[in-house]
Amino acid sequence: MAFDPVEWITNLETRRKSYGVSQSEYAETAGINRSYYSVLLTGKKRATKKLLEHLEMVLEIFNPDKEMEILFDYVRIRFATTDERRVIEDAMNIRMQYMIEEAHSFYGYGRQYIYGDITVMVSPEHEKGILLELKGKGCRQFEAFLKVQKRTWYDFFRTAREMGAVFKRIDIAINDRAGILNIPELIVKCRRDECITIFHSYKDYQSGELIRNREKDAASMGNTLYLGSLKSEIYFCIYEKDYEQYVKNGTPLDEAETKNRFEIRLKDERAEVAVDDLLEMEDVACTAYSIINHYVRFVDADPEKECRNWPLNERWVWFLNGQYRSIKLTTKPEEYTLDRTLLWLTRQVAPSLKMVQKLDDLRGTRLAKDMIEEANLSPHHKKILKQQQAALDDVVTARQKGRKWIDDLKEEYMES
Numbered sequence: 001m002a003f004d005p006v007e008w009i010t011n012l013e014t015r016r017k018s019y020g021v022s023q024s025e026y027a028e029t030a031g032i033n034r035s036y037y038s039v040l041l042t043g044k045k046r047a048t049k050k051l052l053e054h055l056e057m058v059l060e061i062f063n064p065d066k067e068m069e070i071l072f073d074y075v076r077i078r079f080a081t082t083d084e085r086r087v088i089e090d091a092m093n094i095r096m097q098y099m100i101e102e103a104h105s106f107y108g109y110g111r112q113y114i115y116g117d118i119t120v121m122v123s124p125e126h127e128k129g130i131l132l133e134l135k136g137k138g139c140r141q142f143e144a145f146l147k148v149q150k151r152t153w154y155d156f157f158r159t160a161r162e163m164g165a166v167f168k169r170i171d172i173a174i175n176d177r178a179g180i181l182n183i184p185e186l187i188v189k190c191r192r193d194e195c196i197t198i199f200h201s202y203k204d205y206q207s208g209e210l211i212r213n214r215e216k217d218a219a220s221m222g223n224t225l226y227l228g229s230l231k232s233e234i235y236f237c238i239y240e241k242d243y244e245q246y247v248k249n250g251t252p253l254d255e256a257e258t259k260n261r262f263e264i265r266l267k268d269e270r271a272e273v274a275v276d277d278l279l280e281m282e283d284v285a286c287t288a289y290s291i292i293n294h295y296v297r298f299v300d301a302d303p304e305k306e307c308r309n310w311p312l313n314e315r316w317v318w319f320l321n322g323q324y325r326s327i328k329l330t331t332k333p334e335e336y337t338l339d340r341t342l343l344w345l346t347r348q349v350a351p352s353l354k355m356v357q358k359l360d361d362l363r364g365t366r367l368a369k370d371m372i373e374e375a376n377l378s379p380h381h382k383k384i385l386k387q388q389q390a391a392l393d394d395v396v397t398a399r400q401k402g403r404k405w406i407d408d409l410k411e412e413y414m415e416s
Helices: 006-019 022-029 034-042 049-061 086-090 136-149 151-163 183-191 209-212 240-247 268-281 283-297 314-324 339-363 367-374 381-389 403-416
Strands: 071-080 100-102 112-116 120-121 130-134 165-178 195-197 202-206 224-226 234-240 262-266 296-298
Touching: 006 034, 006 049, 022 034, 022 049, 071 086, 071 151, 071 283, 086 112, 086 120, 086 130, 086 151, 086 381, 100 381, 120 136, 120 262, 130 136, 130 339, 136 151, 165 268, 165 283, 183 202, 183 224, 183 234, 234 268, 234 283, 240 262, 262 268, 262 283, 268 283, 283 296, 314 381, 339 367
Parallel strands: none
Antiparallel strands: 071 130, 071 165, 100 112, 112 120, 120 130, 165 262, 195 296, 202 224, 224 234, 234 262
């Protein structure tokens, strides 16, 4: 079908109206004169395909279904106690009986308790205490508990602070659902010194290399930009989330919920300072954008000006405008399921099992059925079944113990 610029821009105009944005605001944001936009609508002048793609991208900024999101995507907290029950039941409000205990852990901890992707690491050494680690999935699963408990992240962080806990790492993620950022362009700007930053280093790579054997155009797929040293207490990770989901889950690019992600990764003292700000303001967007504005800005080179006076890049301005659009903390509660286990079974086990079933059909045997019937479930498997059968209302604690347990922890912490 031949490209029709008039039909394309008419479609844009229909969507503009449905988004509730005025023609003047739209044209101004796109950087074109309103009268020129009107001429394009009448067909008296025809827009180039490049201009129409620009107008398309700008329009998606106003798409109410693609507003930017901000969420916590990694949380690691060390509690000043050796009593895991106090952390799990009194701080996290999850019943111990539903946690799976394992005789191994990470970071030098000897044991751990898990519920899906929620991990609580235990040590008998008071200086190590109890370590709670929530990665991406773990954050989403813990949000499901917070929702049932009628608590917020701020409530939980405040409880942890009252227990004398130390925040070891906090990741704040901004989801660019409309594709405002252009990661390859940002990478080029870093190479051209059009990135004004107090960071001393940057690094970029293409995630397409991970799937080079599967895709003929893999070399041009997926870009990630790191600003700052990965060993420092703060750095940024900006990457094409849609490509990541394609690589991980096979999600088609045009079906991806999020185009790009901007992650602020904070450790140790930087995490502590951020939590102070979060608990004071209870406005994660304000905290996040104040950090971004302090550390970096992308500009467009102007040979007639000194670099410190170069104007901000247009796309970067649109991204920064998120701080003025009242982005609220997004939670995506997700109950723990066996989806990943089932996916593994489908890919790794099911073909072999089907082969055995075919063999049973040919020989009149029942090898496949016998294997399943004679298999013994471990205590770990039985606990997972218990987790899957229980409603979240039954898993969370409902005890009201006042502040005594907090005071006990403070006393224990001070004595150490």
